[in-house]
Amino acid sequence: MPVGGGSSGGSVTSFDGASVCSASCSGCDGGSAPPKAYRRSIRHQLDLIEAQQCQNASSYTQCSLNPFCGCLQLATNSSLSICASLHLTCSSLAACANNNQMCYQPNYVRVKHEKCHKSPLCYPLDLASQIICPSIRTTTTPSISEDGICASATWNQNGITVAGGNGQGSELNQLDYPLGLFRNEDDAIYVADSFNHRIVKWLPRMSTGQIVAGGKYEGNSNEQLNDPSSVVIDKNGTMFICDRNNKRVQQWFQNANSGQTLISNISCWGLAMDSEGSLYISSDDNRVTKWPSDQVVAGGQGTGNGLNQLSKPNGLFVDRNQSLFIADSENHRIMKWPMNAKKLLWQSIKGP
Missing domain, CATH: 2.120.10.30 (TolB, C-terminal domain)
Known part of the structure; x- marks a missing residue:
């Protein structure tokens, strides 16, 4: 089936067992294997759009400052999920090709979304970018030594006068030795x-x-x-x-x-x-x-x-x-x- 209903179609490129339509080529019929020249790692594809990845996280775990984002497990990699917008209706997600091994649309990836369907669905990677789902920035507490000073503390190269500094003398803004x-x-x-x-x-x-x-x-x-x-x-x-x-x-x-x-x-x-x-x-x-x-x-x-x-x-x-x-x-x-x-x-x- 040609992409977008046109006659020349776009190729379906397989990424480490998960399939994403990302480039145009001839001979893509939904079931044929894509040329090796168009294969690339799904992790690389996620990097290109700066998608946040959820490692070993359960489905729908909150992963972003955006409360409408959660983890969606990739269909062919149980240990890897993407942080993606869940604010989509099930009907807006595309079904995969007949063999459930690929997506027809460009820049879609197969995910498990059992709240919508038991079979994998094709999800648009554009809605998995960090623009849509900004990461939760965790802060680490610096280690504190026994004297109360952070172990990684640094000091400015220039000091600040906090007492005196107005020449030698006995006035209240002065010190003497x-x-x-x-x-x-x-x-x-x-x-x-x-x-x-x-x-x-x-x-x-x-x-x-x-x-x-x-x-x-x-x-x-x-x-x-x-x-x-x-x-x-x-x-x-x-x-x-x-x-x-x-x-x-x-x-x-x-x-x-x-x-x-x-x-x-x-x-x-x-x-x-x-x-x-x-x-x-x-x-x-x-x-x-x-x-x-x-x-x-x-x-x-x-x-x-x-x-x-x-x-x-x-x-x-x-x-x-x-x-x-x-x-x-x-x-x-x-x-x-x-x-x-x-x-x-x-x-x-x-x-x-």
Whole structure:
């Protein structure tokens, strides 16, 4: 039977056992085999129209953002379906050739559509394009490491000034030799503004800071600081400050006008706090002490570069497993001390 009722007809091309009429040729009578030159993979044909394929999906499974689209199984491949519009009347689908092995119309493919007929029907591939049946875009959740940072995270090559940046000075939009900082859960940044002898709180997107401790010149009264080098904040908003040149660690309760000495006679440098609220203090006597237990958790074996020694430890960080990371400044290395370790078990970075 000639395509479209004309006398010259169009060829029926077989695609891996499923048949699609796609090109004109002579000698196509619905039952004869097509020339090999016109054979091509049905998967390739689907690719040409950018049809979405349903792998191992049951018939009529929703496969598109278009709710009227579903999976239609190919008649000769039980594991492959196309995502196609189901918003067609059964009468609009064409019957296959007499032998059920091919379609007369160009760009039709044989599908199983048992809601319409038990035998395969020829379906127009144009209604299986992603224009008609756009794919459902699935989003994958990036893996998150224990520190809360995505494993695939990247950083911009240029930074943004979030505090200071207006030259050296003591105005509220300035800093003078900042040494330590802490960011709380509200994204507020607390800066140990060392040469201004104060702790300054900077809220997000603010051009000026707020003095929350010190700022009354250098001194050793409870409302003064002298070259603070580090600050951490607990869950209650209480500040812990390494008041370096006063050789003490100060505790300032939220909204207080003065602090109180928590630890005295300590040449502290860095502070860190774990998830349980314990405080860690690095000091010039080459050790890191945990408060309130007053336990030496790293170093304390004299100055040196052995795996159980430190030399002028500075900045600190405690991870969720309570492993302690130490900037061992005069040994030019970063050290990791797992909880309860007596010596270094791992060295992340080592300088010359």
